[in-house]
Amino acid sequence: MSHRMMGTRDDDFRAFYTAEAERLHRLALLMTRDRERAADAAQEAFVRTYRAWARVSDPARYVRTTLVNIVRNDYRRWLVSRRVHAGAPPAAARREDDVDEALRVATALSALPAVRRAAVLLRYYEDLPLEMVARILDRPLGTVKSDLHRALKALRPMLDDSSPTVMKEIT
Amino acid sequence: MNDEYRLRKFLKRADGSPPPSAPDWSSVAARGRRSLRIRRIVLAVATLTAVAGSALIAARITGDVRPPADRPGPYPSPSPGEVNRRCPEAGVVSPGPLGVVVFRSDEDLRVVDVAAAEERVLARAIPFEETTNPVRVSPDGRWVSFGPGRFVPVAGGEVCAPFGRRLSEVAWLPEGNFVATTRRGGFVRGNVRGVVSELLPAGWGASGYALDPGTGVAAVTRLVRAGDGRVREVGLYLVDTATGESSELVDIPPRRAVEPRVAAWAGAGTRMLYWNAPALAASLAADGAPLMVVDTTTGGTSRVADGMLMSDAQIASCRDGDATVVSVGGGREITYGKELAAVRPPSYLAVPLRSAPPGNAFWPDCFDGYVAATVTKDQPERRFGTAPRRIEIFPLDPASPAPPAAIDHGDGAAYEFARFSRRHRGEDQVLLYVRRVRRPTGPAQLWISLPGGRRRALADLGRVGSYYGDYGYDGRLFWYQP
Numbered sequence: 001m002s003h004r005m006m007g008t009r010d011d012d013f014r015a016f017y018t019a020e021a022e023r024l025h026r027l028a029l030l031m032t033r034d035r036e037r038a039a040d041a042a043q044e045a046f047v048r049t050y051r052a053w054a055r056v057s058d059p060a061r062y063v064r065t066t067l068v069n070i071v072r073n074d075y076r077r078w079l080v081s082r083r084v085h086a087g088a089p090p091a092a093a094r095r096e097d098d099v100d101e102a103l104r105v106a107t108a109l110s111a112l113p114a115v116r117r118a119a120v121l122l123r124y125y126e127d128l129p130l131e132m133v134a135r136i137l138d139r140p141l142g143t144v145k146s147d148l149h150r151a152l153k154a155l156r157p158m159l160d161d162s163s164p165t166v167m168k169e170i171t
Numbered sequence: 172m173n174d175e176y177r178l179r180k181f182l183k184r185a186d187g188s189p190p191p192s193a194p195d196w197s198s199v200a201a202r203g204r205r206s207l208r209i210r211r212i213v214l215a216v217a218t219l220t221a222v223a224g225s226a227l228i229a230a231r232i233t234g235d236v237r238p239p240a241d242r243p244g245p246y247p248s249p250s251p252g253e254v255n256r257r258c259p260e261a262g263v264v265s266p267g268p269l270g271v272v273v274f275r276s277d278e279d280l281r282v283v284d285v286a287a288a289e290e291r292v293l294a295r296a297i298p299f300e301e302t303t304n305p306v307r308v309s310p311d312g313r314w315v316s317f318g319p320g321r322f323v324p325v326a327g328g329e330v331c332a333p334f335g336r337r338l339s340e341v342a343w344l345p346e347g348n349f350v351a352t353t354r355r356g357g358f359v360r361g362n363v364r365g366v367v368s369e370l371l372p373a374g375w376g377a378s379g380y381a382l383d384p385g386t387g388v389a390a391v392t393r394l395v396r397a398g399d400g401r402v403r404e405v406g407l408y409l410v411d412t413a414t415g416e417s418s419e420l421v422d423i424p425p426r427r428a429v430e431p432r433v434a435a436w437a438g439a440g441t442r443m444l445y446w447n448a449p450a451l452a453a454s455l456a457a458d459g460a461p462l463m464v465v466d467t468t469t470g471g472t473s474r475v476a477d478g479m480l481m482s483d484a485q486i487a488s489c490r491d492g493d494a495t496v497v498s499v500g501g502g503r504e505i506t507y508g509k510e511l512a513a514v515r516p517p518s519y520l521a522v523p524l525r526s527a528p529p530g531n532a533f534w535p536d537c538f539d540g541y542v543a544a545t546v547t548k549d550q551p552e553r554r555f556g557t558a559p560r561r562i563e564i565f566p567l568d569p570a571s572p573a574p575p576a577a578i579d580h581g582d583g584a585a586y587e588f589a590r591f592s593r594r595h596r597g598e599d600q601v602l603l604y605v606r607r608v609r610r611p612t613g614p615a616q617l618w619i620s621l622p623g624g625r626r627r628a629l630a631d632l633g634r635v636g637s638y639y640g641d642y643g644y645d646g647r648l649f650w651y652q653p
Contacts, residue, residue, distance in 0.1 A: 010200055017196040025193050030185055043199060050203030051210075055541050057568045105185045124175065125182040131516060135493055140386065140440040142468065152174045158181070 009053050016059050017046060023126075024063060030121050031071045031114075033106040041070045064126070065136045068118050108158050112151050115139070119147045120155070214623055258331035258363045261313040261324035261348075269592065269601065270652035271325065272617060273306050273315050277633035280306070280317060282325060285603075285619060285650075290630055293323050294330050304340040305646035310384075311347050312651055314363060320352075322363050325651075333365035342382040342389075344412055351389055351412050353377040358391050360412050370415045376404055381433035383440045387412045390420065390443045390467075394430045394450065402450050407431045407443070409467060421445075421465050421472060434462060435486045437495045438516055443467055444495070446481045458503050464519040475514055476521035480505060484645050489537035490593060494567060496535045496543050497521055506560075507551050509533045511543070513567065526569040536589050538600065543567055544589035556611045556636050560585040562604055578604055578620060585609045588644040594652045603650055605632065612636055617648065 024045065028038035045067040049059055056062045109117050115137060122133045123144075134141045264271075267286030273293070274281055280294040293315060306317045308325065315323050320338025323330045332338075334354070341350040344360065351360045351370070358377045361367035371377055376395035383389070388411050395404035407421035420443070423429060430450040437444050446460040459478040465471065476499045479485065485498040485505075495514040499521055502508035511532045512521035524543075532545040544564045552558045561579035578586050585607045592601035599622050606628075607615035615632040635647070 013200055013203075014196050017199060021193040021196070026185060030182075039193070043194060043202070046199045047202045047206060050200055051207055053203075055566070055571065055573050057541060057566075057571050105182060108181075120178070121182070124179045125185070127179075134439060141438070142441065152178065155178060155181075156174055 009050075013050055013053060016049075020060060020063065021046070024067060027064070027121060027126065028067060028071070029103070030106045030109065030125065031067075031118060032074075033103060033110055037074070041067060041074065044070055061132065061136060064122065064128075065138075068122075068136055071118070072114055108155070112154060116147045116151045119144055120151045123148055218623065218625065255329060255331045256333055256335070256365060258322055258333055258365075259324060259328040261328065261363075262326035264312050264325045266312065266651070266653060268594075269619070270594070270650060271308075271312075272603065272629065272648055272650050273308055273325070274617065274630065274632060274648035275302060275306060275317075276631055280315070280323065281630065282315075283617070283630045285629065288627070288629060291327065293325070293327065294321075302646075304338075306649045307341065307343060308649050308651035309343045309348055310345060312653055314343075314348055315649075316341050316343070316350065331363070333363055334361060334367065342380070343384075344382070345384060345387045346413075349412075351380070351382060353380060353391075358389070358410060368415070370410050370412060371408075371417060378430070379433055380410075381436060381443070382412070383436045386440050388440070388467075390433050390436070390445070391417075392431050392433055392445075401425070402428060402430070405430050405450060407433070407445060407465065420467065420470055431463075432460075432481055434481075434483060435488060435495065437464065437488060437514060437519070441467055442516075442519060444475065444486065444514070446479070448481060458501065459499075462497065462499070462521070464514070473519060475519055476512065480509075484534050485509070487535045487537045487543070489540040489543075489567075493540050494537065496524070496537050496545075496567075498533045498535055498545070504551070506533050506546070506548060506558075507531050511535055511545055524567065526565050526567060526571070526575075528563040528565060528575070532563075534587065534589070536591055537567075538591040541567060541571065542573065542591075542600070544591065544602065546587045546589065554611060556585070556607075556613065557609050558585070559583065559609065560587050562586045562589045562602075564589075564602070578602070578626075580606070583609065585613075590650055592650075592652065603629075605635075605644060607635060 025038060025042045028042040029035060032038045032041060045063050048066050049056065049063045052062065109120065112120065119133055119137060122128050122136060130141060130144060134144045137144060267284050269285035271282050271284050278296050279292050280297060281290055281292050283290040297318065302318060304318055306315060308315055313325055315325055320332050320334045321330055322333065339353045341352040343350055349360055349362045355373040356377055357369055357373040357375050358371035358380065359367050359369050371391065376393040378392045378394040380389045380391040388409055391408045391410050393404060393406050393408060394402065397403045402425040405423045405425055406419055408417050409420050410417040421431060423431065428450045429447045431445045432448045434444040434446055443465050445463050447463055448460045459480045461477055462475040462479045463472055464475050476497065478501055479497060479499045482505065487496045489495065493515065497512050497514055498509045499512050500509040509531055511524045511527040513524050514521050528545065528547050530547055530549060532547050535543055535545040537543045542564060544562055546560055547563050548558045548560045550558055561577050563575060563577050565575040566573045586604055587607065588605040590603040595601045602620040604618050604620065605615050606618050607613050612634045615635045617629045617632055618626055619629050620626045
């Protein structure tokens with residue numbers, strides 16, 4: 001397989017990056033609950049997309065798939081290291097900059113398992129169709145539907161602003 | 172205000188926050204370029220090291236495949252009268268990064284480690300009647316199933332037949348050493364210890380099945396005939412091999428005289444492809460049958476293609492689970508008059524692939540949803556298996572900038588049976604293929620194409636095919652990748 005001319009690749013990638021960077025960084029933040037790790041994961045996803053640019057026909061889908069995989073692998077590595085070192089979770093539980101709204105939302109979602117959290121964000125934050133979510137997560141459509149159903153059930157108490165649970169979760 | 176609306180509203184709160192600082196695009200592009208350069212350097216160094224370090228590999232690059240050295244451990248396959256029902260312990264196997272290929276070569280069953288090009292004999296002197304069912308490796312890589320219910324450890328050991336002398340084709344279940352198969356008109360699951368549990372009772376009419384390896388759910392076809400040969404019960408069922416729960420998926424009135432034959436799973440387990448075959452025909456429909464699709468959640472069916480030969484070698488599901496590539500077209504010759512079409516959601520109609528090579532295209536494989544491969548030939552043959560054949564690799568999307576490529580050494584041989592590595596992506600594309608002397612029952616070799624245009628012979632397959640042109644590679648060899 002050959003590649004596009006470097007100039008064309010850069011021009012195309014620049015337009016793509018400009019359109020997607022802010023959105024993807026925010027998605028990464030919602031997944032990781034940590035600004036530094038979110039920036040790293042988003043940048044790595046873009047780098048891999050650049051590397052595969054010549055054969056990618058849907059870069060928006062590709063970069064999201066890559067981001068989800070990076071965050072999941074990161075989480076798995078943390079789980080393994082936790083067994084060995086009993087270290088801190090990947091996201092700082094509370095930091096000075098945790099006051100902004102995105103981190104509050106991310107904290108509320110942190111009760112969900114990583115894959116379920118990704119499914120919720122892709123479906124209800126990114127507004128992607130169910131089939132696309134299934135493809136990005138590499139899971140059967142029925143499993144994704146079931147993930148979303150269970151996630152909604154788990155999040156239901158938090159969605160009511162007057163509920164004491166939400167105050168406990170996000171403040 | 173429903174939950175979905177409230178959740179969307181809740182998540183949109185995040186839009187008010189500043190995102191993590193995004194670097195300038197050019198620094199990301201610079202990292203991408205550096206990463207590409209490093210990858211190419213690493214590949215070049217690895218190639219040089221491999222070439223310089225191994226005389227065996229060097230010999231294989233020139234196409235000279237030495238016969239494997241005899242090692243202790245290959246046992247003859249037992250004759251039907253002396254089947255050993257008790258299986259030995261299967262040791263752990265640690266294949267190289269490219270996995271192993273288990274294959275039949277003349278009367279032997281052999282295994283070759285793809286990366287190290289090391290070959291061993293697993294079983295000798297397999298009688299012809301034991302070559303009917305395909306060679307398959309268990310998901311944990313410890314067992315090979317072949318023939319009528321024969322098993323042998325990949326690490327080496329005695330051939331055994333825990334289910335007795337006769338068994339239909341088996342499919343390995345996701346959970347290790349369990350298999351599912353049809354037996355005496357029922358559908359069973361069992362393991363190499365010979366423990367069998369009945370999922371559908373004997374005499375139920377199970378005539379074929381296809382297992383979704385991801386979920387362990389099987390689509391099982393049913394055909395029950397009355398004493399006078401007329402069809403009494405016919406349908407397509409779903410069976411969960413873990414729980415034994417079954418449900419009818421497609422009900423076909425017996426008066427229609429068609430029976431479903433399973434083709435392949437599609438759409439990440441949400442759809443099942445099957446053929447509507449004539450139930451009263453004495454043999455398979457020679458010119459093909461309509462290919463149908465059924466939604467496994469609703470049971471809704473629709474027609475995918477009007478006519479297609481009933482051969483699962485003409486169907487390839489893409490790894491992304493999005494598209495399925497099928498070789499369709501009229502005529503009973505497997506390798507002539509066929510064209511490639513893509514079957515995609517939501518319509519699941521076979522749409523001709525504009526990006527596919529024109530002419531005769533058959534035995535496709537799909538890489539990652541972006542790239543596919545197919546065997547092609549230019550002309551019909553007076554004698555089967557005598558026309559030049561090549562493997563063409565092309566993007567599924569005609570708008571893709573990736574140019575087509577071909578595998579043809581230019582030596583007048585036939586190139587066929589393309590299988591992409593399931594563990595590699597994009598620029599690291601790895602492809603297994605067969606090089607065959609162009610005559611019926613000609614000798615063939617197994618080759619591997621590696622990144623950077625490198626390729627090398629892996630093993631001798633012995634004489635393949637017949638005067639009727641059926642090569643059956645899919646039953647002859649199996650590429651296991653951990």
